Amino acid sequence: MRPTRRDDAHQRATRVYRWIVRLYPAAYRRLFGEQMLQTFHDHYRDTVASRKESETRFWFGVIADEMKALPRARLVTMQETWHRWTLAASVAQDRQEAISMTMFRPRLRRYWYLYLVALLLILSVATLYGVRKESTYESTASLFVTKQTIIKNLGGTDENVFATTAQNVSDQMAQLLQSSSFLKSVAQDTSLNVNHSLDDPSPQTADLGLTPAQGAAVSRIAGNITVSANQTRNLVFITSDDKDARVAQELAGGVVTEFTKFYAKKEQVTLKSAQDALNQQLKDTQEKLTKDTQAQNDYASKYPKVKDPLAAAADPNYQTLVNQVKADLDAQTSIQSDLGQIASQLTQANAGVPYDLTPQDVATLPRQQTVKASKAMVYPLGALVGVLALLAIIAGIQTKLDRKVYSRQDIEGILDKMEWDPTAVEVMPIISTNGGRGSISWEDRENSPVPALMTPVLASLPRPARKQLRSGTTQAPRRESRAEPARSTSYIDEEP
């Protein structure tokens, strides 16, 4: 016989209600699911099917009722579950047992693959985000550093004598990169300076600090420029990165330009100071030379025999005076040579070209993006720490709450209310966990010598008693025997 339209509507309504019933907690569904469907079926047949009520009105009533009943059922189930946890934890008493009694760990064990999938998903998303966020274009320029022998010999620098020259230059550059005004100067050399937006509008404003546009540019490049020194080749590498390949290239070049300017100014000061010192040395040497020449001439006037080269060579005093004058002349020549060199360096430095620095490799336009692994890894690691922290907090809160200990009277009262009989495990709703202890699970309870529901109670017993119970060589503890000293004192803390 063909089903009528009314039968179809009835079946469809039952299907819809079956979906609604699925929203109820599993335990609730096991108890009442079929009955609810049967009652709904009867209700529908008696009202809609028999045309006592319109379908719209019927469903309006059903939905309104379910909106009240469903949240209440969920809430009640949660309360019941919580009640079982706290009771189990109280009975178990021991901290480790209390933790294992929480729903978290058994669920973690049972649905470990779901947790693993969720964790992997979170880590994958965090990694992808990190890779995407930390993928930048990278460009590198380098500077060759010559040894400042003359200045170093004069002690005219404030550099670390234990580090190489390149390392000293690298340190100075790294220090400068911490300065926002230096970064601003670098940004001004790049295409970030659109329409001269980064130029100082007026000296007053520049003195007061950065303009908003300058601040934004500085924030963008701060931390994106790194400097390193090659110890053996006296090279300093400047590496910059940015989302824009062109900006990355310009940044490395900008740092070279600005640092070169800075270094030239610094060299001017150092070289000028060295020049002054050498001039003073020259003056002193010349004065000494005059004095020593006079002494030699006086000696020759006093002892004319030294005009004979043989006699002069045989006179040690005269030879000393001659050597002294010769040394003075040598020193004068050396100082004059240094002065000449410094004058040349100073001319170069005054022109803005440092004598000790030479650009080696020019920054090139990067073609491919580079992932900064160290930075990108921060995201999945952060996510992992976050997830673990969250799990720890959940476990901690549950444990703390589960550790809320009932007094002996409370437990006795609860067990009385439950009509607890350990041999009849079906009516002992202490805990519905799988494997509260060892390998005993809810599913295995029928085959196990010790019912899973008794696990928290067993855990509180002395170890030999547990063993006996597990092996089935003795009877499960009966309710009446809870007063026995061996057990009663082991699982209940008397509250003051």
Next chain:
Amino acid sequence: METTKPLIPLTPAVFYILLALAAGERHGYQIMKQVKQDSQGQVKMGTGTLYGSLKRMLADGVIAEAGDRPDPALDDERRRYYRLTDQGRRAFEAELQRYAEVVSLATQRRYLPQPS
């Protein structure tokens, strides 16, 4: 000894369910219909609300399951029947007694309209 004191006063839903079951064993839909009829439509109970109340009442021990069997008036499908327990009956009677006392008090104080 069990006591009914904590259950009193009963909520309207529980009271009408007990009232419906006082006449005998009933299944879910019969209870729904009886409640609507007894309350003259003032207490409307959907399927969700009904079983939420039945769950609480089963836990409180005022009702119990009376097994499965078909409803002769409907069809041959089996339905779960419920019945009052002794504790439920005591709670119901205690609630009726409370109502009677309230009505008596209201009558004494002439709060109720006098029958003409």
